Structures are given as structure tokens and as C-alpha cells.
Amino acid sequence: MKLPAFDYAAPQTLAEAIELLVANEDALPLSGGQSLIPILAFRLAAPSLLVDLRRIPGLDTITLSERGIGLGARVRWCDIEADQRLATAHPLLADAVTYIAHYPIRSRGTVGGSIAHADTAAELPGIAVTCDAEITAVGRNGARTIAAKDFFTGPMMTSLAHDELVTELRLPPWPAARCWAFEEFARQHGAFALAGIALYYDVRDGVAANVHIGVIGASAQLQRIAEAEAVLNGRAVDDAAILQTAQAAAAAIDPADDIDAPAAYRRALVETLTARALKRAASRPR
């Protein structure tokens, strides 16, 4: 389908981009276009102006420091895949990104676009919530930092104001000995997940500590599953603990019942994927 008519601007600075958003109430930022262009083609949005972010300098860097991993809003999926440092600096992120779409899409889709689009089945927003990431947004009133759990307010909904642009996602530092796994189920490789589980824990005195378990695809809210985390915290990761944690995860979520899958199927997927992820995390050499 042909796109609706719109004006196009490619500002050279962040300030100029924000000015354009302030001046045009129905303008939308354009990053990789891998979600926005299909949205326009389906006539789900008809902005008067697209503000292309590609010429704004400084948004495409991946930084590693004692503060963690900073991903600029214009960092693409293929940039994350190509950055060998991330295999050790944040293996959960590096692994999850390989599940996103297909290479042509991964060569254009960006961190900022995915975070702002806030699809509950998308890998990066799920990793952001699971890892307690922070998102920096800049608007007419300056910059603010938002915890991922407060940023995503519902399916495809965020706490961003119209004039605010995501500039960076920051993941906390990742200890080398951490146990982790990402598991998802999609009908075909590259499709959005019907359900996915991202998890990690640290081992202290032989038991799991600091357990983080997040779900994508199977729930209307991007969330950590506190009930499942509580089952595993303080326990040895053995077969009984894995089963009970997986059952707690499945019981705690409120899965969508829609054309893609019935709620009961998604709930069963969450139990299976949680158990699979915990087994994989426990079996990895630390």
C-alpha cells in the first residue's frame, strides 16, 4: 500500500530535531523505519512530518565503562552483533539480539526505535526491563533518565512526551561469573516471539542470588516476574527449584489470548521456556 503524504526533515542536531517536534504536534521521529514505515503503509498513523534522526551526530556509539553499557539511540542491531566486546560485557544482550527479525531488518532497526516503539514481544525492551536498564530522553525541558520499568507503560505505550527523543539506553555492569540465558519461541526464525524469557542470577555460597526473570510476548506488560524470582532466590538451582520457578512464572503472568495463540498456550510456553532457560544458565561454564 502507498504511504500517506508527509513532509520530511533531516536535522543536523538534537536541538533542531526537538524544535521540529515541538513545532509540529503530529510529527514523528524516524530512525531505522523498520516499524514506522509499515505502520504508515497500513495507515495506522498519518504524521504531517517525519523527523529523520540519521544525521544527528553522537547517537550511534556503544560505550563500555564502570557505569555499564551505553547504547546510543541510533545503534543498529547489526552494530551490536558486530561488537565483539559485548559477547563478554553483556552476553544476554548479545544473544537476544540474534533473535530479532532477519539481517536486512537488523541492518536498519535501531535501539531508540525499538525502545520507543515498545512492542511487548520485542527482545530489547524485554532485556531492558529484565536488567533494570535506564533510558535517557531529551526534550524541550532538557534530559531525564527513566527506569525501564517506568518507561514502558503498556503495549506500545511509553512515558515519553511528544517532544522527547530517546538518546541512550544504559544497562548496568555485568559481572563475568553471572549465569544467564535467553529463550524464545516464535513460529519461524525472525518472527516476533509468542513468548520469551530472559533471565540471570549470581551464585553466592552455592545458591542463586539477585535473580532476574523477565518475560516478552506472553504478557500485556513488559515485566520482571517477581513471584518466580522469589522462588529461586537463596536456593541451589536443582531440578526441583527449576520446576517450581517455572511453574511460578507461568502462574504469575496474565497472558494475551489472541489470534496468534490462546492464553493457555502462552502460559505453557512460559513454563517450558523458563525451565529451559534455567537449565541452560546452570549448565554454562562460569
Ligand SMILES: Cc1cc2nc3c(=O)[nH]c(=O)nc-3n(C[C@H](O)[C@H](O)[C@H](O)COP(=O)(O)OP(=O)(O)OC[C@H]3O[C@@H](n4cnc5c(N)ncnc54)[C@H](O)[C@@H]3O)c2cc1C
Ligand atoms: C518483518 C519484521 C520482523 C521484525 N521482527 C522483530 C523481532 O523479532 N523483534 C524485534 O524486536 N523487532 C522486530 N522488528 C522490528 C524492528 O526491530 C524495528 O527495527 C524496531 O522495532 C524499530 O526500530 P527502528 O529503528 O526501525 O524504528 P522506526 O521504525 O524508525 O521507529 C519506530 C517508532 O519509534 C519512534 N522513534 C524512533 N526513534 C526514536 C527516538 N530516538 N526517540 C523517540 N522515538 C523514536 C518512531 O517515531 C516510531 O514511532 C521486525 C520488523 C519487521 C519489518
